[in-house]
Amino acid sequence: MADGTAGVFTPDHEREARCGFAEVVFAEGKTAAHVCSIAERIIDRSGYVLMTRVRPDQEEALAARFDDLVALPSCRLALIDRRPDGLGTRNLPADEDLKVARLLEGGIGQVMVACAGTSDLPVAREAAITARFMGSAVQLIADIGIAGIHRLLAHEDDLRRARAIAVVAGMEGALPSAVAGLVDVPVIAVPTSVGYGASFGGLAALLGMLNSCAGGVSVVNIDNGFGAGQILDRINRPPARFS
Amino acid sequence: MADGTAGVFTPDHEREARCGFAEVVFAEGKTAAHVCSIAERIIDRSGYVLMTRVRPDQEEALAARFDDLVALPSCRLALIDRRPDGLGTRNLPADEDLKVARLLEGGIGQVMVACAGTSDLPVAREAAITARFMGSAVQLIADIGIAGIHRLLAHEDDLRRARAIAVVAGMEGALPSAVAGLVDVPVIAVPTSVGYGASFGGLAALLGMLNSCAGGVSVVNIDNGFGAGQILDRINRPPARFS
Amino acid sequence: MADGTAGVFTPDHEREARCGFAEVVFAEGKTAAHVCSIAERIIDRSGYVLMTRVRPDQEEALAARFDDLVALPSCRLALIDRRPDGLGTRNLPADEDLKVARLLEGGIGQVMVACAGTSDLPVAREAAITARFMGSAVQLIADIGIAGIHRLLAHEDDLRRARAIAVVAGMEGALPSAVAGLVDVPVIAVPTSVGYGASFGGLAALLGMLNSCAGGVSVVNIDNGFGAGQILDRINRPPARFS
Amino acid sequence: MADGTAGVFTPDHEREARCGFAEVVFAEGKTAAHVCSIAERIIDRSGYVLMTRVRPDQEEALAARFDDLVALPSCRLALIDRRPDGLGTRNLPADEDLKVARLLEGGIGQVMVACAGTSDLPVAREAAITARFMGSAVQLIADIGIAGIHRLLAHEDDLRRARAIAVVAGMEGALPSAVAGLVDVPVIAVPTSVGYGASFGGLAALLGMLNSCAGGVSVVNIDNGFGAGQILDRINRPPARFS
Amino acid sequence: MADGTAGVFTPDHEREARCGFAEVVFAEGKTAAHVCSIAERIIDRSGYVLMTRVRPDQEEALAARFDDLVALPSCRLALIDRRPDGLGTRNLPADEDLKVARLLEGGIGQVMVACAGTSDLPVAREAAITARFMGSAVQLIADIGIAGIHRLLAHEDDLRRARAIAVVAGMEGALPSAVAGLVDVPVIAVPTSVGYGASFGGLAALLGMLNSCAGGVSVVNIDNGFGAGQILDRINRPPARFS
Amino acid sequence: MADGTAGVFTPDHEREARCGFAEVVFAEGKTAAHVCSIAERIIDRSGYVLMTRVRPDQEEALAARFDDLVALPSCRLALIDRRPDGLGTRNLPADEDLKVARLLEGGIGQVMVACAGTSDLPVAREAAITARFMGSAVQLIADIGIAGIHRLLAHEDDLRRARAIAVVAGMEGALPSAVAGLVDVPVIAVPTSVGYGASFGGLAALLGMLNSCAGGVSVVNIDNGFGAGQILDRINRPPARFS
C-alpha cells in the first residue's frame, strides 16, 4: 500500500456499522508516522477520528499533518472532527481548561462524569470528551470525594438528571459506592492511578470498585477514561432500533 | 426490637425510592436466623425479597419460615415475590432446569445473558434471574465460547436484539471482547472462578475483561452474576423520568 | 515444668506492667492442652485472660477446665475474668446476642465500634468485647454501610460522642473514609474477609482502607477485631501518667 | 469563578469544623497553577495551609505567589502559617536540617516519631512536621533499627513519655512490634519504600506491620508520614469536649 | 584470556551441536564491551550471531566493530550472518519497515506470526526475524485483533497453511484462543506489555493466554518474541533425524 | 431437546474437522447429569470422548451410563473409545499403574513426558494418556529432578528420540530448562501445584518456566497435563497436509 500502513494496520471498515463508531486509535506503543497514517485512513472513510494516549511527539506529527487537529495534552487526547453536525472545533481558546469547557457544550440526552479529587481530573476529562464526541450531553463535576460527603449530597439533583454516571476516583476508590447508593441508573467506575504507595498504581481503587457493596456499579480499567465515556454514550444514546 | 434484628440490621427504607429496588440480602457470613429476620423486614415493607449466596442451612430455615419461597440452589439464589405483577412463582416444576426456564418467561424490553461454557452456567443464571426479577425480559444462551467462534457468530441476530448484554466467562475471559466487537450496546463482563491453576480463582478472567480491546465493556466482580443482572435491568428499563 | 508448658511457652511476666494488660492468647495453631496450660499460667498471675481465634475443641477443653469460662463462639473469643472490678460474667444469658449485649454494659469513657454490614458483625463484636474487657465503655452499631449513606449520617451524634472509632467493613472497605470525614478523633479501620471473589479474602478492603483519602485513619490486619479493640482502649483510657 | 478553580476544586468549608483542621492539599497529579489557586482559597478562609507531595515546579510557583511559604523539599512538604499562635515561620535557617529542628520546637502534650534508619528520615520528618503544625509537641529520634536493639532500649524513657508513637521503617518493618512491646500507648506504624528488590516498594514493611504480633499497632499507607502525624495529633490533643 | 571475556563469559561450544543453533546473546544488563567480545567469540566459531534486547549504546559499539552488522532498533535485535546460505544481509534498505520485509523473504516450510494490534508489532517482528534467521519461511500479519473478528476469519486460509503459529497480543490476550479454535497445529502465544493500567505490564495477557479454553496453546514470557520464533522453527524444521 | 442439554450445551460439530479432534469435556463445575449428556452427544457423533478433571460422583454416573468407560481416578481422566483403530480398552487390569502402562502402548511417532518427582506423576500421566489417546507414541519417565542431575543425563538418548517433550515439575520448576539445554526439539513445560508454602499453588514453577533461560520452552497452565499432551500430539503428528 502506498501510505505505509501495509503490514502494520488492518482497517476494520465495518466497525462503525457494527459498533456505532469508527475505530479509535490507541496511540501507545506506535510510531508517530504510523499514528498519522492510521488516522488518515480512518478520516478518509469516516470523517472523524479520536486518538487516546497520545505522546507529545505523536501530537506534534499529527498537528503537522492535520491543520484541524484538536489536541488536549492534559488528558492525552487528540481528535479531528469533519462531520457536519460534529463538535465545534474551530476557534477554540488556547487555554486547555476553556477548551475543554467549550468542547463539552451541546449534545443529546444527559450523562455525568464526576471525579473524587482534582488529581483525577485528566481521566475524568478523557471520559467526558469521549462521551461528548460520540454525541452525548455531558456534565462534569470535580472534587466531590467521600471525605466530605456533604459535597456529594449537594449534587443529588444533578446526579438524578443523568441517564448514566461515570465516577472517577483514585486512592480507595470509594466514591462510586456512595453515588450508586443515591441513584437508580448505571454507574461506571473508573479507578485512577493517583495515590500513596499501597495504591499500587490504581490497584487499590480498582479492587475497591469491583467490590462495591452498592448495586449498579461496573468497572473499567485503571485510568481508562475513554472506555467509560464510550459506555456512557451507549447507555445514553441507544441505537435507533431501541428508541 | 421484638424480631431479633436490633443491633444487627439497620433497614434502609428509602432504598427502593432512591435506587428502584428494595435491599437485596447478601446471605454469606450471616446466621440463618438473621437472614430470616432480615427477609421478613424487607417483605413486610416491599412485598418481595431477593437473597444471594444462600447456604443450604439458610435455605432450609427460609423454607420453614416462608411457604412461598422459591429456591434455586444451583445458583444459590432464593426469592419471595408477592407483587401482583411479579414473577409467577406458583406451581413451579421441581426440576431446577425447568424452574429456571419458567421463571425467565415474560418481562419488558430485552437483555441477553451469554456464557462461555456449561461450567459458567450457575453465574449466568444468577444474572438472568436477577434481571428478570427486576422486570426485564431476558434471553439466556449457554456454551458459545471463543474456541468455536462460529457458535457465537450464529447468534449475531440475537445479540443485536438485546439492549444490553452480560457475558459470563471463566478461564481467559475472552468472550466479552468478541461479543463487544459485534454490537453497539453496553456489554457487562462477568468473570467466573472456573479454570485450571493459573486462573487464580477468576483473576485471569477478571484481568482479561478489564483489559478488553473492544469498546463498551465494563466489568463486575468475580462470580457476581447478581451485579450484572441489576445493571442489565438499569440499562434496559430506565427510570420513568427518562422514557 | 510440671504443667506441661516447658519448652512450649515462655511467660512474659512483665507484659502487664509494660503494656497495661496481660498477655492475650492467640489460640490458632496451638493444641487444646497447650491453650489450657497457658491460660492457667496467665490467670494465676493476673486473674484474667482473653483468648482469641478459639476453635471448638479448644473451647470445649477450656470449659472443662475452667467453670467460669465465658465463650463467644460467633466471634471465636473466650475469656475468664476474676478481677474484683471486672466484667459481670455470672448468670449470663445463654443466647449469644443477649450475652454480648450484657457483657458490653458499663466501662469508662466512650468508644464506638461500627460495622458496614451484618456479615461483618463477628469481627465487630471481637473488637467491642476486647475494648470493654480492657475497661472502655463501648457502643456497637451495625449495618450502616455506604450504599445507604443516610444511615451513617443519622448516627452523627453518636460518632461525635466517641473518643475513638473502630470501623469494620468488608467488600470495598469504604466506610472508614466516610466516617473519618465526619469526625475529629482517630478512626481504626478493620477490613474483613467478607465479599465476592475479587475481595481476595479481605485484600480489597485492606487496600481501600490504607488508601483512605480522609485524614485520621489507620488500619489493622484483616478480621483483626481484637487489635482494633485494644487500640480503642489505649486511646480512650490513657495510662495514668497522662491523665 | 474568577480564580480558575471552577470545575476543578470544590472547597469543603466545613472540614475544619467537622475534623479540626482545614483541608490539606495532596499536590501529586495537580498542575502548579491549580495548587496555587487551591492554596489561596484555603488560606483565605483558615489562615494556614499544609501541602504534601509537592514537586519542585509546584514549590517554585508557590514561592512566587506566597512570600511566607515554608518549603521542606527533602520531605516534599510546603506550608503557610498566618495563625497568631502558629509555628514561628519567620527567619528560619536556610539549612533544611536546622529548619526542621526549629519548626519542631514548642507544641502541646508529647508525641514521638521514631525511624529505623537514616533512609527513612524524609517520611519521619513528614510525620513530625505534620503533628507539630497541628499543635502537638513532637520528639523525633532517628536510626534505632532492630538490628541493634540496644539502641532502642536506650530510649525506653523517651518512649514512655509520649502519649502516642509513630514508628517509621522500611525493609522488614519490624521496629513497630519491638516498640509496641515496650509501651502502653498506641503505636502508628509507617512503612517506607526503602529496601532491596523484594521489599516491593514498601509492601514487605507494610505486611510486616499489619501482622505485628504486638498489641496496639495500627498502620498507615506506605510513605504516608502525613497520615501518621495527623493521627498522633488526634490522640495527643483530643477535641475539647473530651478534655 | 586476551579478549577480555575471561571471568565474564563461559562459551558453550556444544550448544549448536546439542540444540541446533549457536548461543544467542541476551544483551540486557551487559556492558557494550562485553557484548562485543561475546559476539566475536560466537561468530568465530559459528559464522553467525543473534543478539536480543540490544540497547542503543550496545548497537553503536557493535556497528563500530562489525561492518556487516544488521540492526533492527524497533525490535531491539542485532544480527550478523556470514553463512553461505544465510540471510541476504547485503544492500538492505535503510528504512526499517522495508528492511524487515526484505529479511523475511525466503526460508523453508511455513510458519506464521500474527499480532493483535499495531502496538504489538515490535514483539511480532522479533519472533518473525528469529524464526527466519534460524531457517523457516515466515508470514507476518498485523492488526487482526478480536474486536473485529472478521479480520481474523479473512485470514483462515493463511492460518491453515502454517505448520505452527505465533500469536502476539497485549491487553486481554484473547487472540490465541480464537486462532487456536480455527486450526489443528500448535499455537505459541506471546503476551505483550501493551495496555492500560490493569494490564500490569503484560500480566493480564499472560494469564489470559495460560488459561486459554482452546486446545493447542502454549505460552512464552511477556514480550519474548525471540522465544516464540525459536519454537516456531523447531516445530517447522524438525532435526534431520525426524524427517 | 429431549436429552436435557438444551440451554446448557452448544455442540461444536465442526471442532474435529477444524482442529483434528472432537471436543474434550472439562468436567469441573458441571453436574454429573450434564457431563453424561454431553459425553453422549460427542460419542454419538465422533465415536470417542475424553473427559478431564472428573470428580468421583461424575465418574460413577458415567460408569453407570457407559459400560465401556475407562476411568483413571489418580489423574482424574475418563474416556470412551469406540474407534476401530483406537486404544485397546477391553480387559484392562484393575490396578491403575498397570492400566496406565497398558493404555500407553502403541501409537505413532515418538514423544516423551518426563516428570521431576513422583508427586508430579498424576499430571504427567494426564499428559501422556492425552497424547496417546490422540494417536502419538509416548514414553513416560518419572522422578528425574534437577537435584540429581545425573539421572537426567542418563536419559539423554531417550530425550533425543522424542519429536517433542513435555516436562512436568512443581517446586522451582527448573527441569524444563535443563532438558531444553540438551535437545533441539520443542519442550512443553507443565508447572504443578506441588510444593511448600511459597510455591503458591504452582505459581513459583509457572514463573520459573516462563523465565527459562534455555531456548525452545513454552508453558501451559498449572497442572494442565491435558493441554501439554495435545500440543505434543500436534507437533508429533502434523496434519496430513504437512507430511
Add this chain to the structure above:
Amino acid sequence: MADGTAGVFTPDHEREARCGFAEVVFAEGKTAAHVCSIAERIIDRSGYVLMTRVRPDQEEALAARFDDLVALPSCRLALIDRRPDGLGTRNLPADEDLKVARLLEGGIGQVMVACAGTSDLPVAREAAITARFMGSAVQLIADIGIAGIHRLLAHEDDLRRARAIAVVAGMEGALPSAVAGLVDVPVIAVPTSVGYGASFGGLAALLGMLNSCAGGVSVVNIDNGFGAGQILDRINRPPARFS
C-alpha cells in the same frame, strides 16, 4: 521392577556420597503405597530414611510395614534409623512432647532452633529433629517473640553457644532480625503460615525475613522446617575435608 516403583521412582544412589545424606522423602502428593516402596528402597541402601509432610494414611501404612517407624504427627515427620550410631529410637515415650525431647538428646557441635510463638512449634520441631537426625546437637527454645524482647535477651548466652541458628516465626517474621543483630553466626529464617488474614499464608513473614536489615540472615520456604534443619547441620558439621 518387582517392588512397584518402576516408572514411579528413580533412585539417586549417589546422593549420600555427593550430598552427605540419603534422599529424604517428600510425602505430599504421593500414594501411601508409593511412599512405602520408596522408603524401603532407601533403607535397603542407607539404613535410615527421613520422610516429611506425612499424611495420617501414609503414616499408618508405614507403621504397618516398618515396626521400627518413629512417627511425629504434630510436625508430620516419620523416620526409621537402623544406623549403629543413630538416634535412640527404641522405647520412646508415647507422649509426643516427651518423644521429641528424647530424640533431641545427643549429637555433635551445637545449633539452636528458636521460635517466636507456641503456634510456630510444629515447624521448629521439624527443623530441630532434622538437624539432630543428621547428626547435630540441637537446642530448641520456644516462644521468645519480639513483643517481649526481654525474653530474647535472656537467652543471649545460649544464642552465642550455637554455631548456627534457625529462627522460626509467623506473623511479621521479625524475630530473625533481632537475633541476627545479637550474634556473629549465620541465621536461617523460617517463615510460618501462622497469622491473621494479611499474613497471606506466610507471605508477610517471608517478605519480612528476606528484607531483614540485619546481616547474616538467609531464608527458606514457608513452613520448611526440614530445609532449615539441613542447613544448620551443613554449617555445624562441615564435610570431613574441611575439618
Add this chain to the structure above:
Amino acid sequence: MADGTAGVFTPDHEREARCGFAEVVFAEGKTAAHVCSIAERIIDRSGYVLMTRVRPDQEEALAARFDDLVALPSCRLALIDRRPDGLGTRNLPADEDLKVARLLEGGIGQVMVACAGTSDLPVAREAAITARFMGSAVQLIADIGIAGIHRLLAHEDDLRRARAIAVVAGMEGALPSAVAGLVDVPVIAVPTSVGYGASFGGLAALLGMLNSCAGGVSVVNIDNGFGAGQILDRINRPPARFS
C-alpha cells in the same frame, strides 16, 4: 554534634563486638553529605567501612572527602580499608575488571560465588568483594547457567573445594538447585532482577530459589549480593570460639 549526624545517625558502637564486623552503610535514600558523615564516624572507630548501593553523586562526595576510597561503580560498592592486615587497596588498576580481580586476591579458607549469566555479574561481584573484605578467600565463576549444564559439571572440583557457595541467577533462578545437588555444603541463592517481563523484577527467580527441590539452599533478597557475601564469610570463618 559537630559533624552533622545528630538526629540522623545513631551509631551502634558494639556492632563489631556482637556481630564481628562494623556497621555497613546502605547508601540508598541518604544524602551524600550524610553518607560521608556516617562513613567518617565508622572509620574513626573501626578503621574500615563498606558502603553498598552507592549512587554516583555519593561516590563523588566520598572520593572528595577520602583519598583512599576504593569505588566499584559497576556493583555500586565503595570501601575504605585502613586495617594493617586489610585488603591491598593501594595502586589498584583503573580498569574495573582488573581492579575486582586484584581485590579478590588473598583471604582465608575458601568460598565460591558462581553466577548463571554475564548479566548477573554485578550482583556476583558485590557478593565476592563483600566476603573478601570480611576476610574470606573467594573464587568467582561466571556464566555457567543451566541451559548448558556441562559447563557447571566441568566445575565440580571447584565446587567441592568451597566451604560455602553463593549462586547468583536471574530469570528462572534454577542454578542453585543444580549446584546444591552436587555438593554437601550450604548454598546461598541470590536472585537477580535480570529477565523478561514475567521475571517481575526478580520475583520469578526468588520464588524458584525458595522452592528449590535440593537440600541445603537458603535465599537472600533480590540483587542482595552483599547479604550473600556476609553469610559466606560467617560460614567460612567461624568466630574464634568455634575453631
